[in-house]
Amino acid sequence: MLFNSIPFAIFFSAFFLLYWFLFRNNLRWQNLSLLFASYLFYYLMDSRFLLLLIFNSLINFLLGRYIAAAKEQKRKSLLANIGVIIGLGQLIYFKYFNFFIESFTIGLNKLGLHADVHLLNIILPLGVSFYTFKIIGYLIDIKNGKINAVDDWCVFFTYVGFFPAIIAGPIDKSKVLIPQLQRRREFDFDDSVDAIKQIGWGLFKKVVIADNLTLNTDAIFTNYQHQNGSTLLLISFLYSIQLYADFSGYSDMAIGISRLLGLKITKNFDYPFFAQNTAQFWRKWHMSLTQWLTEYLFTPLTIAFRDMGKSGLMLAVFINFITIGFWHGAKWTYGAFGLIHAIYFIPLIITGKVNKNKKITHGKLLPSPTEFFNILSTFFLVNIAFIFFRADNLSMAFGFIKGIMSISLFHIPDWSSKHSLGFLVMFIVIEWLGRDHQYGLAKIGGSWPAFIRWGFYYFIFWVIFFFAGSNQNFIYVQF
Numbered sequence: 001m002l003f004n005s006i007p008f009a010i011f012f013s014a015f016f017l018l019y020w021f022l023f024r025n026n027l028r029w030q031n032l033s034l035l036f037a038s039y040l041f042y043y044l045m046d047s048r049f050l051l052l053l054i055f056n057s058l059i060n061f062l063l064g065r066y067i068a069a070a071k072e073q074k075r076k077s078l079l080a081n082i083g084v085i086i087g088l089g090q091l092i093y094f095k096y097f098n099f100f101i102e103s104f105t106i107g108l109n110k111l112g113l114h115a116d117v118h119l120l121n122i123i124l125p126l127g128v129s130f131y132t133f134k135i136i137g138y139l140i141d142i143k144n145g146k147i148n149a150v151d152d153w154c155v156f157f158t159y160v161g162f163f164p165a166i167i168a169g170p171i172d173k174s175k176v177l178i179p180q181l182q183r184r185r186e187f188d189f190d191d192s193v194d195a196i197k198q199i200g201w202g203l204f205k206k207v208v209i210a211d212n213l214t215l216n217t218d219a220i221f222t223n224y225q226h227q228n229g230s231t232l233l234l235i236s237f238l239y240s241i242q243l244y245a246d247f248s249g250y251s252d253m254a255i256g257i258s259r260l261l262g263l264k265i266t267k268n269f270d271y272p273f274f275a276q277n278t279a280q281f282w283r284k285w286h287m288s289l290t291q292w293l294t295e296y297l298f299t300p301l302t303i304a305f306r307d308m309g310k311s312g313l314m315l316a317v318f319i320n321f322i323t324i325g326f327w328h329g330a331k332w333t334y335g336a337f338g339l340i341h342a343i344y345f346i347p348l349i350i351t352g353k354v355n356k357n358k359k360i361t362h363g364k365l366l367p368s369p370t371e372f373f374n375i376l377s378t379f380f381l382v383n384i385a386f387i388f389f390r391a392d393n394l395s396m397a398f399g400f401i402k403g404i405m406s407i408s409l410f411h412i413p414d415w416s417s418k419h420s421l422g423f424l425v426m427f428i429v430i431e432w433l434g435r436d437h438q439y440g441l442a443k444i445g446g447s448w449p450a451f452i453r454w455g456f457y458y459f460i461f462w463v464i465f466f467f468a469g470s471n472q473n474f475i476y477v478q479f
Helices: 006-022 027-045 047-069 073-110 128-143 153-161 174-181 189-222 229-260 278-282 287-304 310-327 332-350 369-390 394-404 418-433 450-466
Strands: none
Touching: 006 027, 027 047, 027 153, 047 073, 047 128, 047 153, 073 128, 128 153, 128 174, 128 287, 153 174, 189 229, 189 418, 189 450, 229 369, 229 394, 278 332, 278 369, 287 310, 310 332, 332 369, 332 394, 369 394
């Protein structure tokens, strides 16, 4: 029951009516209904791990209260560490246990020591990477005195299982969502209309752009050995756009759905492909993960390594990005993805430009030649890393790049979906024109005559219904 499905539309419409018309004057019942809807949504998505989600919520709700009640900081740290160990232990088991066994076995065989170890049939629980980070951040914040422990179990359980963000984020920090769940919410008609527009734009990105590009990118990546260099380069570019349209489309829908419920969740993308260096790219890409790791991993590491100067900063960057890579899953290609981005940071650190935020002047129709070059070069560098992100293994990634670097790079590329070029151009133009706002379509047409503006909106929805691709699943659901 994904956001881009008819069953979800029916589910949410029914819940929306109950939430606002039956429970709008009772915060307790509103939260209880939201919790029930979240668990029903999770159950319909994957019934096998609902009890695990509830168990995690219960254990960490109690741990949070015990941490807050502890008098000594040493005891607070002990209890918080227990919660962190439980959370990371689950991730290690579900996401990495087989990976460790397989890698260890391969290593032994390469040393001439025969090992034949059978892997376990482990299924990854839906959304475990996202809600585990939410819980860990919550416990650490209580330990550090940044927030108070939640006394209402319903509020905490809803925070952990909140259905718009449970399967692919954003990773909301407790100080963002929990206070909103603790106070009464009023229906805002104007904001709800804009939220529907944001959902529509997210849906357009997902079903028109990402899903249609998937048909080409999957076919070429699967048979990359038989493609010329120019086709491989073009498809790698299109995959980067597909990944962005898919994930940011999900995020726009999650944010829009939350707004319809009177709740504001974390913005996850800020037009990353208009970034002018890789540091700026990571301040704009999967922002909730980047911000989470910055606060709970990168900043503590920079403090620990501060006596090492720039070398310490580089070490912290490498640890942070390898963590980002392997957070996505137990594959060496994900580790390589993180490592490549860490390498990109080295010249920025050496030149002292890592914290400089180059922003294109507000309101400019076109970038300057320097800005345009920076945008293209950053996109190219990021695109190389995304080849590893998409590849099934390291051999495939290096083979794909080797194919790009062949003499056939100068041949005419083969792209069978040229009919979707117009939608792709429209998507990029709207994102560019809307780059200073919450989402691409937010202010487009605001000054147009009403009949033209609404005609444009109806055109977008018409395209969604008649040109949607066949793939429904979201890429980041698997993480």
